[in-house]
Amino acid sequence: MSFWKIGLKVALASGLACGAAAGAAHAQGAACKEMRPLKIGVAVVPPNVVHTTPYVAKELGLFEKHCIAPEIIAFEGGASAALSAALQQGEIIANVTDIMVGNGMKAHQVWGFAPKLPQSYMVSAEVKTPADLKGKRLSAAGGGVGGFNWRMGRAMLADAGLTVDDAVWVSQGLAGRLPGLLTGQLDGVSLHPEDVYLAQKQKPELHVLSVLAEKMPDYVFNMYGAADSMIARDRPLLVDAMAAMIEANRAMYQQRDKVVPIIAKATEKPEEAVRAAMDVLTKNCVWAVNTGFDRARMEWTAENNVEIGDIPKETKPSYEQLVDDSIAREAVAKAGGEAEINGCKI
Known part of the structure; x- marks a missing residue:
């Protein structure tokens, strides 16, 4: 699968350069x-x-x-x-x-x-549709309720007519998003493309439920x-x-x-x-x-x-x-x- 359906030479003239040497x-x-x-x-x-x-x-x-x-x-x-x-x-x-x-x-x-939006919403193998997120553990990393990950999870739930009360929210540090999905502590999380790459390399059964820029192109x-x-x-x-x-x-x-x-x-x-x-x-x-x-x-x-x-x-x-x-x-x-x-x- 794809990640979204997957020089400039710095000219510092001598009169402008502000280097350390x-x-x-x-x-x-x-x-x-x-x-x-x-x-x-x-x-x-x-x-x-x-x-x-x-x-x-x-x-x-x-x-x-x-x-x-x-x-x-x-x-x-x-x-x-x-x-x-x-x-x-x-x-x-x-x-x-x-x-x-x-x-x-x-x-x-x-x-x-x-x-x-650069991210995709990535989920565990058993989650096939947004409806499957009911009762699952979703990431609320980086701000908890009201934070970006919580809002993206809420958007996924809404696709199935579900509310935030239909999921279990896991608050954590942002660095825990990828490890949480890899270890099974999370069933759904918004991941940046480098982490999508690493997740699929380490655990191929993980998959993208939604490319967020395609879901919300004007966000x-x-x-x-x-x-x-x-x-x-x-x-x-x-x-x-x-x-x-x-x-x-x-x-x-x-x-x-x-x-x-x-x-x-x-x-x-x-x-x-x-x-x-x-x-x-x-x-x-x-x-x-x-x-x-x-x-x-x-x-x-x-x-x-x-x-x-x-x-x-x-x-x-x-x-x-x-x-x-x-x-x-x-x-x-x-x-x-x-x-x-x-x-x-x-």
Whole structure:
């Protein structure tokens, strides 16, 4: 079976280079008046392949090129209380969702780094249809009730007219998703493509019940954002940071051999699994090569979250209340302008 029915050369001119070596450090002093600190949140420990954009940007020197000293901080789930608190305090950029904004967070999305769902919902051998999930142990990793894995499991149950009360929910660390399925502690879990690859390699009877991007093609996955206070205070810094990460995303499409070792180190996954995941992610345009924003997709996702009760209807954010796309547009210009790579152009 398939995983969704299965370069960029970094040009750091001598006058712009901000490297660590002595010559690069001298160039850095000439080009950068200061290295500006920036905390960047990642929703998984260790990150999945799809989340590695800031790691690639850091290792390729793209943040340094834009005079940024990044600090990458991994959290246990995009809905974690620690991540939400850091966002609200204006201390970090991280995934900002319509649910957060609809429930009162004063923040905007500034770049859609991975607008499409990368995962598949994988199940044990005895689960043949969504109806078979009744009474089964489903993952609520990374945030428990209300977290991403819980919401994806809820969507699977709904296909059979079941509710969250019809399953047994297992809260765990995100790193326990794949081991939980392999050891039989879980019967259903949302897995990223590298873990789908590893699961089927280690236990072939495990299978994909649903490719989530096919089930919910307009569902918005991951958008970098910041508190409104941070946007007002550090807008030029955010533009430069998004430009660095746009360049990193483009490198992942165009310089695979160069970035695979970086991603393997960050994710702690074998290079063969990383390559399999990258096949899925690049083929299906999961990583944005431009702003990553699409008004229709954003509006569908917000309305869907109202319908399932994650956002009060009266506080559903409009596109403008959720997105500051001017930052992403400026970042795209700094990254060399609009691009289309292998048919991907969002």
